[in-house]
Amino acid sequence: FDGREIEYWFELTDIVGNSVESRHIQLIVDVTSPVILNNPSSFWSQDNKYIYFDILIDEKNFYRASYSYYDGEKIRERRICSRLIDNRCSKKVIFKSGSYALDVMIVDKAGNSISKRIEFEVV
Secondary structure: OOOOEEEEOOEEEOOOOOEEEOOOEEEEOOOOOOEEOOOOOOOEEEEOOEEEEEEEEEOOOEEEEEEEEEOOOOEEEEEEEOOOEOOEEEEEEEOOOEEEEEEEEEEEOOOOEEEEEEEEEEO
16 A cells, blocks of 8 residues: 555444444555765765765655764764755764764664664764
8 A cells, every 4th residue: 555545434333323423534654764975975975073974765665864873971963854856865963083883874754764874983
């Protein structure tokens, strides 16, 4: 049913036989994960302490792109973008000195996701 519209509803009946039906809801089924169109090694670049994200994403129901990393105390998550412009998610981020392993995650509104790990060092 991926990409097709379905309709669903619920009908509840108690032990005495009284029943009630919920309203009918129509939605489009989405079980396809987002796709990163550019090469995973080329959707980001580094210039000293700056990381430039430029991710081309194929996803009709895009929700957000984010990255997470462990800072030595806890896992931190930061949003890259929550809207695509011409299928593109772009952002410039500054990092302090250190070694980083970021998990970049793309999520759609249905909860389907894809993630890629990138590693770099800032001196």
